[in-house]
Amino acid sequence: MTRNSNGSPGGEAAGPVVDAVTCSNLAYSFGGTRAVDGLELAVRPGEVFGLLGPNGAGKTTAIRCITTLLPVPAGMVRVFGHDAAGDRMAVRRLLGYVPQQLSADAALTGRENVTLFARVFDVPRRERAARVTQALAAVGLTDAADRLANTYSGGMVRRLELAQALVSAPRLLILDEPTIGLDPIARTGVWGHINAVRAATGMTVLVTTHYMDEADQYCDRVGLMHRGRIRALGTPAELRRGLGERRRAEGGTATDALPTLEDVFRDVAGSGLDDTSGDFRDVRSTRRTAHRVG
Numbered sequence: 001m002t003r004n005s006n007g008s009p010g011g012e013a014a015g016p017v018v019d020a021v022t023c024s025n026l027a028y029s030f031g032g033t034r035a036v037d038g039l040e041l042a043v044r045p046g047e048v049f050g051l052l053g054p055n056g057a058g059k060t061t062a063i064r065c066i067t068t069l070l071p072v073p074a075g076m077v078r079v080f081g082h083d084a085a086g087d088r089m090a091v092r093r094l095l096g097y098v099p100q101q102l103s104a105d106a107a108l109t110g111r112e113n114v115t116l117f118a119r120v121f122d123v124p125r126r127e128r129a130a131r132v133t134q135a136l137a138a139v140g141l142t143d144a145a146d147r148l149a150n151t152y153s154g155g156m157v158r159r160l161e162l163a164q165a166l167v168s169a170p171r172l173l174i175l176d177e178p179t180i181g182l183d184p185i186a187r188t189g190v191w192g193h194i195n196a197v198r199a200a201t202g203m204t205v206l207v208t209t210h211y212m213d214e215a216d217q218y219c220d221r222v223g224l225m226h227r228g229r230i231r232a233l234g235t236p237a238e239l240r241r242g243l244g245e246r247r248r249a250e251g252g253t254a255t256d257a258l259p260t261l262e263d264v265f266r267d268v269a270g271s272g273l274d275d276t277s278g279d280f281r282d283v284r285s286t287r288r289t290a291h292r293v294g
């Protein structure tokens with residue numbers, strides 16, 4: 001899918017711009033569970049796009065289709081114009097992916113972990129050492145590069161995983177809950193590094209998060225996913241304003257008319273939100289972080 005240049009960072013100076021990601025009528029089922037159900041999504045080149053939604057909304061499944069880790073059984077997925085079903089290698093060459101699960105090896109040093117990814121992603125041998133050093137520097141791990149990853153804090157492990165994804169100089173960086181389980185300072189650190197690399201390279205970022213404050217602060221646009229589809233789409237400010245106007249029209253109080261992104265999230269997810277999901281996430285976060293640091 002193409003559209004006219006909109007001047008977004010990283011876009012071409014003129015002429016048609018190919019979207020970084022296009023999903024059209026994407027569907028994916030696990031047995032009888034419809035995880036993704038007719039997803040329509042267009043991520044513009046150079047933007048930070050936040051895919052939000054309650055547990056089980058289908059975010060990770062959609063991301064795994066985009067990264068070619070799952071097939072595309074129905075509908076279409078394109079990454080910078082390349083078909084994820086027909087041209088998987090071309091898609092993979094453009095991507096950096098930080099999954100939810102452990103991807104750093106606790107028994108290797110930071111540098112060894114990133115070098116492994118440089119090999120897997122076919123970074124030319126003569127450039128490898130320099131690119132690994134550069135990726136570690138980009139996430140602030142130069143001093144810790146030669147320590148075993150099992151001596152890293154949770155925030156450092158997340159930054160190491162970011163370096164692994166950045167070493168191939170991706171045009172599209174996909175992050176599945178990059179800051180889960182991190183303290184507020186470590187979260188800010190991860191986002192600082194993502195934004196610095198993005199500003200330097202113009203790469204596109206597609207991120208999932210359950211932290212509405214992060215989505216509001218760092219995402220150019222967000223899509224709120226629920227039951228396999230995008231139910232609301234726009235800049236965080238547009239979505240907040242839209243709900244505020246609706247509440248005002250319905251006679252709400254002045255406070256009702258100034259909703260947060262979390263209010264928008266609750267409005268979209270509605271009765272699909274389980275009140276216990278917050279606790280559930282906390283348990284999972286702790287476990288994941290414990291896993292990572294090994």
Ligand SMILES: Nc1ncnc2c1ncn2[C@@H]1O[C@H](COP(=O)(O)OP(=O)(O)OP(=O)(O)O)[C@@H](O)[C@H]1O
Pocket residue numbers: 030033034035053054055056057058059060061062
């Ligand atoms: N490997 C699997 N086998 C069976 N069902 C699965 C599998 N992976 C996901 N599902 C189901 O698919 C649906 C979507 O899950 P998915 O992990 O994509 O949601 P999500 O939005 O990423 O959730 P979370 O925020 O909790 O990570 C859920 O009902 C989930 O239980």
